[in-house]
Amino acid sequence: MAQxxxxxxxxxxxxxxxxxxxxxxxxxxxxxxxRKPLGALGFFFVLFMIAMTLGTPKAEFGVxxxxxxxxxxxxxxxxxxxxxxxxxxxxxxxxLNTDAAPSTKHWLGTDGSGRDxxxxxxxxxxxxxxxxxxxxxxxxxxxxxxxxxxxxFRGWFDTAVQRLLDALQSFPPLLTLILILSITPxxxxxxxxxxxxALGFVGIPQVQRIVRGVVLSTREQQYVEAARVIGATDxxxxxxxxxxxxxxxxxxxxxxxxxxxxxxxxxxAFIVPQFVPQEGASWGLDLGRAQxxxxxxxxxxxIAYAGAIALAVLGFNLAGDALRDVLDPRLRVG
Amino acid sequence: xxxxxxxxxxxxxVVLLLVATMVFAALRVDSNQVVNRFAAGCFHQGEDTQQCxxxxxxxxxLDESIPKQYVDFMKNTLTLDFGKTFSEKKPVLHExxxxxxxxxxxxxxxxxxxxxxxxxxxxxxxxxxDKWIDYILRFVAIFFLGIPVFIIAVFVIxxxxxxxxxxxxxxxxGPGSDWKDIxxxxxxxxxxxxxxxxxxxxxxxxxxxRFLRSQMLEVMRQDYVRTAWAKGLRERVVIVxxxxxxxxxxxxxxxxxLLGAVxxxxxxxxxxxxxxxxxxxxxxxxxxxxxxxxxxxxxxxxVMLVFINLLVDIAYGWLDPRIRYS
Numbered sequence: 001m002a003q004x005x006x007x008x009x010x011x012x013x014x015x016x017x018x019x020x021x022x023x024x025x026x027x028x029x030x031x032x033x034x035r036k037p038l039g040a041l042g043f044f045f046v047l048f049m050i051a052m053t054l055g056t057p058k059a060e061f062g063v064x065x066x067x068x069x070x071x072x073x074x075x076x077x078x079x080x081x082x083x084x085x086x087x088x089x090x091x092x093x094x095x096l097n098t099d100a101a102p103s104t105k106h107w108l109g110t111d112g113s114g115r116d117x118x119x120x121x122x123x124x125x126x127x128x129x130x131x132x133x134x135x136x137x138x139x140x141x142x143x144x145x146x147x148x149x150x151x152x153f154r155g156w157f158d159t160a161v162q163r164l165l166d167a168l169q170s171f172p173p174l175l176t177l178i179l180i181l182s183i184t185p186x187x188x189x190x191x192x193x194x195x196x197x198a199l200g201f202v203g204i205p206q207v208q209r210i211v212r213g214v215v216l217s218t219r220e221q222q223y224v225e226a227a228r229v230i231g232a233t234d235x236x237x238x239x240x241x242x243x244x245x246x247x248x249x250x251x252x253x254x255x256x257x258x259x260x261x262x263x264x265x266x267x268x269a270f271i272v273p274q275f276v277p278q279e280g281a282s283w284g285l286d287l288g289r290a291q292x293x294x295x296x297x298x299x300x301x302x303i304a305y306a307g308a309i310a311l312a313v314l315g316f317n318l319a320g321d322a323l324r325d326v327l328d329p330r331l332r333v334g
Numbered sequence: 335x336x337x338x339x340x341x342x343x344x345x346x347x348v349v350l351l352l353v354a355t356m357v358f359a360a361l362r363v364d365s366n367q368v369v370n371r372f373a374a375g376c377f378h379q380g381e382d383t384q385q386c387x388x389x390x391x392x393x394x395x396l397d398e399s400i401p402k403q404y405v406d407f408m409k410n411t412l413t414l415d416f417g418k419t420f421s422e423k424k425p426v427l428h429e430x431x432x433x434x435x436x437x438x439x440x441x442x443x444x445x446x447x448x449x450x451x452x453x454x455x456x457x458x459x460x461x462x463x464d465k466w467i468d469y470i471l472r473f474v475a476i477f478f479l480g481i482p483v484f485i486i487a488v489f490v491i492x493x494x495x496x497x498x499x500x501x502x503x504x505x506x507x508g509p510g511s512d513w514k515d516i517x518x519x520x521x522x523x524x525x526x527x528x529x530x531x532x533x534x535x536x537x538x539x540x541x542x543x544r545f546l547r548s549q550m551l552e553v554m555r556q557d558y559v560r561t562a563w564a565k566g567l568r569e570r571v572v573i574v575x576x577x578x579x580x581x582x583x584x585x586x587x588x589x590x591x592l593l594g595a596v597x598x599x600x601x602x603x604x605x606x607x608x609x610x611x612x613x614x615x616x617x618x619x620x621x622x623x624x625x626x627x628x629x630x631x632x633x634x635x636x637v638m639l640v641f642i643n644l645l646v647d648i649a650y651g652w653l654d655p656r657i658r659y660s
Contacts, residue, residue: 038476167349170591170639171632172598178620179632183360185367263482270484271605272620287488291606295492306488314480 032326039322045315052080052125066192067280070130081122085281088114099298109300111286112293117304123281124305128312131196132262138200139261140254143207148246150208151215152238162212169205176202177268181275189277195268199261207253214249218242248327255323259316266309283309339648346640351408353636357629358407365396371623372420393418393626416630421622426630430612435515437604437611440527440534441596445589447535448542455539456546457578463551471543478540484602487533491606494529507532509607530603537599538592545588549581556580583654590646594639 033040053075060074068075077084089110091097096114100106108117146165150158168176180198184190218224219242227241269276269284276285287305290298361368369390376386394417395403410417416426459471478486494508507529516523553559554577562576601613608614612631619627 163345163349164352167353167636167640170594170643171353172594172601172635174598174601175616175632175635178616179357179360179628182371182620182623182625182628183363183368185364267482267484267602271602271617274621291488291491295488296496299492299496302488302492306485306492310481310485313482313485314477317480318476 032322036322036325038318039325042315042318042320042322045311046319049125049129049312049315052078052122053129054079055126064193066130066134066196067127070126070133075126078122078126081119083116083119085119085123086115087119089116090114099300101300108304111301112290112298117301120281120286120301121283121304121308124283124286124308125312127192127280127282128262128265128284131192131199131265132258134193134196135200135203135261135265136254136257138197139203139207139257140250142200143204143253144211144243144246144250146204147208147211148215148238148242151212152219152234152242154216158212161208165205165208169209173202173264174267174271177264178272178275181268181272190275192277195265195276199264199268202264203257203261207257210249210253211246214246215242218245221245252320252324252327255316256320259313259320262316263309263313283312335651338651339644342644342647346644350636350640354408354411354633357632358404361394361625361629362400362403365391365394368394368623368625369396372625375421375622390420393420393423411633416633417626419619419627420624426626427634429627430615430630430634433610433612433615435611436513436527436609437600437613439516439523440530440600440604440609440611441593443527443531444535444538444596444600445592447531448538448592449589450539451536452539452542453546453578453582456543457550457573459543460547460550460554461573472547475540475543478536479544483534483537483599484606486537487530487603487606490529490533513608513610526607526609530600530607530609534596534599534603538596541592541595542585542588546581546585549584550577553577553581583650586653587646587650590643593642597635597639 055078056076058074058076060069061072062069064070064072089097089106091100097110098112098114100110102109106116106118108121111117111120146161150161177198180201181190181195184194184198224237224241227237232241265276266284266287269282270288270291273285273288276282278285283305286301287309290301290305295302369387372390373383373386377383391397395406398406414427416430418424419426419429455471455475459468459475462468490507491509494504494506498504498507505525509529510526513526514522559572559576562572567576597613600611601616603609604611604613605617612634616628616631619625619631
């Protein structure tokens, strides 16, 4: 840098471009924090949760498998987890150190089996997060396709689809989930991917309703009309003119839906533990186990897992609201 | 109006038919699965697995051909015959109705709490817009909106059973052991439902409050409210008679929509607080693989929701005559 500046310029001075002042990333972030402090708090929780899921990847490739191989390669121990997932601790007497209060060794205490709560929370974050991502990927993909087609063609197809999905949507989601999971084939317990797909299926109506609403207004835009005039086919209009222009809404739906799905998974594991895999750390499962065994003895695990679920869901809600206000004010309700 | 109701009833009939067909199809996708899962439970109790399977198949009517099954299923559903439970071989409908009272009580109490809290808070927050009280109320509402109800319930149970033992608070807010119906022992019954009703009601109330606030803000800017102020009416009269009355109409539809969420939430709250209602029934049936129960509850809830929504729509038109049903 210093050398470049030292070279004297020869000839007429380069014309100075009067670029409008473009604020840097940092300044944008600061502005966002000042304007939407609660949204920024939400983003902090979300980023922290993402950080909890990260671990050193291992060179083991294969079919995606939740929770530790969500993208086809295996993730190692999370960087933020000080101990292993199932590591038990003993106290000075040689017995299991159960339900200990927080200390420097165990930041959030230990659970009923002498495992470190903070470690379990970090390991469980990966499970919640990737179930949420997989479910939402399915829900947004199918929901967007249905929403775009239904909103674009309107007519009898739209009416039929909307009535059907209205019926699905007004239905208590937890009951739908229980119904789906009680007919899905699994021997003793379903794999997490099955749970994720069931959750995603339940989310389709919500996603498609929002997407359809946006498509209904987008399809009346002049550029869509122009596309039709120059002879673009319906498929082309939908995929190259409408879809790119509703992406902001889709992103917002994705981020708000993530919180809902994470919560639904935790609630499902909490009340019907048999419908999710029993191995590994899971916020909903561990919370349910601790509550059933008695909150008065398992105070610290309850606080740790309930707090983790509460902060994660709160974070996704706040972040989603702020993101919606910034990216797509059209979706604002209430 | 009459025409509208008739048309809505027909449409609802179609919707229910679709739901029933979906439930029918759901089981037939892989019926062996359902039968096997129940048989696994038999195996653990030391009963003959093959016999269990036959019984389950028979109860679900899986021996017949698919079209015959469909006709039978629809006929039975229309006559509210949802078959017999796997576990005790009792009629599903009777098992559901005998557990309905606690659920209905809890749901109604939640709506009452939601209205009692949500309406005043929403009004205050709207008429004191952008004052400190508005900020505090909105922050509390965001808190209740953002944090799931069952987590709040966990914390309430934790605080009352661990830290409030002997103060009486634990009896009113914590999960108790035995259940008494309200006509048997009102005090004991209310002790059991206060906790879940408060927690669930506040969660619903937060949604209500946020919606009512935005409605109030809109109504307060209408001409007739300005006229009411200009006439020199007292603040209370303007707010309650002129503004709130009109702001409540859209809120009514939200209450209708919230019922689905209330039912869903009650599944969790009933399990958490050991209340022997329909929600508790469905989770225990799910644990045992008792498919007829799940199927029956799904159908009953669908019928209930459809008719509640119809009632809400009719009430909506009755309260706001400007709405034309054409």
